[in-house]
Amino acid sequence: MMSQAFPKLLSSQIAFDIARTIREGFDKHYRLFRQASQDARRYFERGQWTVAQQAARERIDYYDRRVQECVQLLEDEYDPAELTDQVWRESKLHYIGMLSGHKQPELAETFFNSVSCNILHRSYFHNEFIFVRPVVSTEYIETDEPQPTYRVYYPAADGMHFTLKRIVTNFQLDAKFANLSRDATMVQARLQPFFGDELAPNAQFHVLSSLFFRNKGAYIVGKAINGDNELPFVIPILHNRHGELVLDTILLEKEHIVVLFSFTRAYFLVDMEVPSAYVQFLRTILPRKPRSEIYTILGLQKQGKTLFYRDYLQHLKHSSDLFESAPGIRGLVMLVFTLPSFPYVFKVIKDFYPAPKDTTRAQIKEKYLLVKHHDRVGRMADTLEYSNVAFPRARFAEELVAELKKHAPSLVEEDGDQLIIRHLYIERRMVPLNMWLSNAEQAGKEAEIEHGIVEYGNAIKDLVAANIFPGDMLYKNFGVTRHKRVVFYDYDEIEYVSDCVFRTIPEPRNEEDEMSSEPWYPIGKHDVFPEQFGKFLLGNAKIRKFFMQHHADLLTAAWWQARQKRILDGVVEDVFPYPQSVRFCYQSTVAPALPSLETSK
Numbered sequence: 001m002m003s004q005a006f007p008k009l010l011s012s013q014i015a016f017d018i019a020r021t022i023r024e025g026f027d028k029h030y031r032l033f034r035q036a037s038q039d040a041r042r043y044f045e046r047g048q049w050t051v052a053q054q055a056a057r058e059r060i061d062y063y064d065r066r067v068q069e070c071v072q073l074l075e076d077e078y079d080p081a082e083l084t085d086q087v088w089r090e091s092k093l094h095y096i097g098m099l100s101g102h103k104q105p106e107l108a109e110t111f112f113n114s115v116s117c118n119i120l121h122r123s124y125f126h127n128e129f130i131f132v133r134p135v136v137s138t139e140y141i142e143t144d145e146p147q148p149t150y151r152v153y154y155p156a157a158d159g160m161h162f163t164l165k166r167i168v169t170n171f172q173l174d175a176k177f178a179n180l181s182r183d184a185t186m187v188q189a190r191l192q193p194f195f196g197d198e199l200a201p202n203a204q205f206h207v208l209s210s211l212f213f214r215n216k217g218a219y220i221v222g223k224a225i226n227g228d229n230e231l232p233f234v235i236p237i238l239h240n241r242h243g244e245l246v247l248d249t250i251l252l253e254k255e256h257i258v259v260l261f262s263f264t265r266a267y268f269l270v271d272m273e274v275p276s277a278y279v280q281f282l283r284t285i286l287p288r289k290p291r292s293e294i295y296t297i298l299g300l301q302k303q304g305k306t307l308f309y310r311d312y313l314q315h316l317k318h319s320s321d322l323f324e325s326a327p328g329i330r331g332l333v334m335l336v337f338t339l340p341s342f343p344y345v346f347k348v349i350k351d352f353y354p355a356p357k358d359t360t361r362a363q364i365k366e367k368y369l370l371v372k373h374h375d376r377v378g379r380m381a382d383t384l385e386y387s388n389v390a391f392p393r394a395r396f397a398e399e400l401v402a403e404l405k406k407h408a409p410s411l412v413e414e415d416g417d418q419l420i421i422r423h424l425y426i427e428r429r430m431v432p433l434n435m436w437l438s439n440a441e442q443a444g445k446e447a448e449i450e451h452g453i454v455e456y457g458n459a460i461k462d463l464v465a466a467n468i469f470p471g472d473m474l475y476k477n478f479g480v481t482r483h484k485r486v487v488f489y490d491y492d493e494i495e496y497v498s499d500c501v502f503r504t505i506p507e508p509r510n511e512e513d514e515m516s517s518e519p520w521y522p523i524g525k526h527d528v529f530p531e532q533f534g535k536f537l538l539g540n541a542k543i544r545k546f547f548m549q550h551h552a553d554l555l556t557a558a559w560w561q562a563r564q565k566r567i568l569d570g571v572v573e574d575v576f577p578y579p580q581s582v583r584f585c586y587q588s589t590v591a592p593a594l595p596s597l598e599t600s601k
């Protein structure tokens with residue numbers, strides 16, 4: 001039904017000017033956002049890894065900066081008294097008009113919300129002033145640029161080998177391939193079971209026109225079609241140790257592709273004129289991934305956050321279960337709750353922390369921000385940060401309300417039938433590793449215990465490669481994902497590996513030292529004694545067995561010191577977002593002909 005307040009005429013010049021200022025603010029944002037992806041390509045071509053990492057980090061803040069700039073412009077220009085409800089209502093309508101023919105209308109709408117909500121007080125949030133739902137359709141938006149969103153190739157007409165090479169050369173990377181023909185042969189061999197000996201008349205490849213850049217890789221994303229079958233694929237392009245390009249593998253397993261786009265990784269840099277078209281394409285290869293997560297992994301995290309919130313509100317409407325404390329050991333600094341029917345957890349920073357925690361809310365927020373900006377290497381969960389979230393009070397278990405009021409009174413407010421939480425983080429729910437291990441133990445599943453421990457050690461090693469020391473390494477601080485990967489989620493004690501001092505415990509000087517229950521030697525603020533990790537981690541005999549078999553090195557200061565030295569030497573480590581076993585250079589038949597990427601740092 002049309003709102004009664006819908007204006008017949010748009011009469012306010014201010015409303016028009018505000019809409020134009022916001023649109024110009026958004027267009028500037030998106031221009032810079034695309035520029036970052038174009039720069040990423042150049043850094044990749046030249047192998048400038050440190051610069052690339054830095055630029056990827058900086059891009060995360062572009063959005064908030066542009067919103068702030070825009071808010072500032074409007075606040076400088078107008079008296080708050082001029083910004084009446086009528087003006088905002090008209091601004092929104094002008095804005096809708098300005099988005100006709102726009103290539104990123106959904107993002108521009110979100111930008112409007114960000115700016116207007118920044119200026120308006122919360123109690124003024126009103127459906128008529130912001131975009132609660134998308135108004136402008138993103139269906140069938142076509143790019144005006146010479147290259148379409150995806151290119152189509154026909155191997156039956158052009159030959160499979162030629163087509164595969166063409167797919168790669170069409171990206172026109174300004175760097176030499178070591179031996180593209182050899183790599184294309186490997187790709188062709190992996191695709192052989194899909195295409196068989198005779199191609200169907202409709203055999204084709206659809207390949208997204210822009211490369212996906214992240215860390216030291218560039219990824220070709222597409223799908224193969226043959227008859228009624230579709231096969232999504234991703235081809236990572238890397239540098240070998242001579243700085244030449246190689247196709248490292250072709251990922252065809254659904255699980256490998258899903259994990260590549262996981263919420264535990266840094267965002268990709270992809271140059272897209274029409275992002276919604278990329279999202280639509282990616283949904284065909286990742287059908288279970290919500291659109292919110294796809295936008296996020298493409299670096300459009302504000303859009304991801306907006307869509308997530310819409311999904312969440314809809315879920316809330318269509319469910320009836322209660323929010324309750326998350327299963328597992330309660331945190332000392334975070335109060336964690338969940339809605340069983342919804343696969344996420346909500347984390348609130350408590351007001352008080354018992355010893356030995358020595359931190360503040362500001363420091364904890366800083367650590368979460370650090371993780372947001374850092375390469376999460378597939379081992380740290382991404383978090384969405386929200387302010388002033390209104391929950392229906394009736395959906396909260398009484399014990400949970402009591403816990404919230406007890407542990408975070410400053411953040412919780414009851415307002416009629418709503419419970420408002422002033423600040424929280426939302427992240428994907430996992431099975432806490434301590435629970436996973438004890439479930440496996442009870443069920444007598446040794447292989448699962450082994451898997452959990454191997455993954456746990458690998459998670460720590462990947463984090464270390466990314467210069468992250470988890471601080472608190474207890475199993476309860478790690479979770480197991482749907483894909484049975486172990487991921488870290490407790491960030492309040494995180495440190496950079498480069499800032500730590502890894503030490504061996506000194507030999508006791510005398511009998512008194514030996515008998516002392518407290519350390520007799522001085523301990524610095526950043527000192528870490530890896531020999532002591534065993535005390536907390538190896539109480540269980542089965543866990544101990546597997547740990548010592550696979551990760552005994554984690555218990556020696558020497559291992560940590562060696563890793564730290566590489567970081568201080570400026571080495572950017574390779575962390576592969578797929579198993580080593582699928583890499584072409586691991587295929588014994590061709591291994592001698594390929595350069596070893598293990599050493600290509």
Ligand SMILES: Nc1ncnc2c1ncn2[C@@H]1O[C@H](COP(=O)(O)OP(=O)(O)OP(=O)(O)O)[C@@H](O)[C@H]1O
Nearest residue numbers: 327328329331332333334336428429430432476490
């Ligand atoms: N993403 C998640 N999925 C499932 N459970 C989670 C998740 N994050 C946290 N939890 C649960 O909440 C508990 C506390 O979370 P977290 O470790 O983040 O809090 P904390 O206060 O920082 O903990 P600590 O006292 O170890 O510092 C975990 O032990 C786990 O049981």
